[in-house]
Amino acid sequence: MENGPVPVDTKSTVDDERTVAELEDRWRRALADLDNLRKRYARELERERAAERARVACAWLPVLDNLELALDHAQRDLSHDSGPLAQGLLAVRDQAIVVLAGLGYERHDETGIPFDPERHEAVVARADDHVPPGTVIEVLRPGYGDGDRQLRPAAVVVSADTPGA
Template identity: 60%
Template structure:
């Protein structure tokens, strides 16, 4: 029985011809443990493991730089918030300086004409209410309006035949601000249902 061509031994090379390299000698030896891989001298290129290590080092470097940038941004943002809060406090305090000046003026004239002090205090109160309104906190002290739990705090319930049920009969303490931005709700008494 003839041997199939793929299973037979190759013909020996003719006399004087160079022998082809053996396959087991052409393969590079595996690296020893702990030895650093060098670029392949014959090809002049790095092995895939070296490329992966370089990419990993680059990614770690970018990660560390990004982390440092994020920390610097956080610190810069905290300082900016402190500056904004200080600026807002100064603006609010400056808005009330004329109110204090007028209170002192009213007190200095109290000895000369005691009746004039009431008019002066009323003017100063109106000025302070105006400052709060400019800062975004309008005053709410209306009677006869429907009770709104977002703007009113009930401190008493009364029976009033002239008032509609569930309406504000008396404002004991005015409220300032709107529903989302409220300094305090108005303290009111409400007419109850019969």
Template identity: 50%
Template structure:
């Protein structure tokens, strides 16, 4: 028994045409060498993109750390005039025998402790060799009891470490002997 297509001969031609179109729309299979080369190229691009992302993450982390350190230094530097002012107030209060000297000294120590908590330890040691990375010479003295180029006294507190210095200590240094 024969089924007839209501479209007739034209319908059969349309179906044949559709089958040919489907066959031409499908990509031809790549030869194995070309497929392997394409796969290697895509894998290389993927690895490079992953490496770029990793580098961007590391760069962002470094920049964040630098920005955090810069902001910490900016905030800590606000305390420096306060510490200096309190040191001057303590000196004056002690000269005039003011009983407030101890209270002012306590507040000054709290401000210094705050700077230390921010990562800037005090630089106030006398009797140590002069280090131009953390000391600033404000005066030179002749003293026989100390070796040459030794910190004889600290006139202004310094804060920080050589790698991250907020302010060098103002020091009096012994003269070099010739």
């Protein structure tokens, strides 16, 4: 510190220097916060959009499930002439599956593949001599979507060890 005849001014200068450094620091922090906020927001926006998409798509799954249940029932009962209506509704069912795929949620109703806890929910185990244990032998309710974008796993029947095998 210089020895000057104007100690007040000198002190003020030192204070000002401190203030300048502090203010510059604050300003830079605020700029960094601004930048972080922008980046965070871009990520959040995409995440929120995806969450909303999944929420709305999920709301429709019970409608599609019931449409399929009604169709399955009608097809087992084809002694009645529900043929033309059932045909039309199969097309509606397919259309719904295309809508879901278009939103990023592929349908999964494959059988004969190994059980995968990420994609399957085993609701029944059944002895089956024709396939290795742990194979999906029937899909009771299809799954939709994969990984992060999974709406729900497929509910399946899995082959169990045959007794005595």
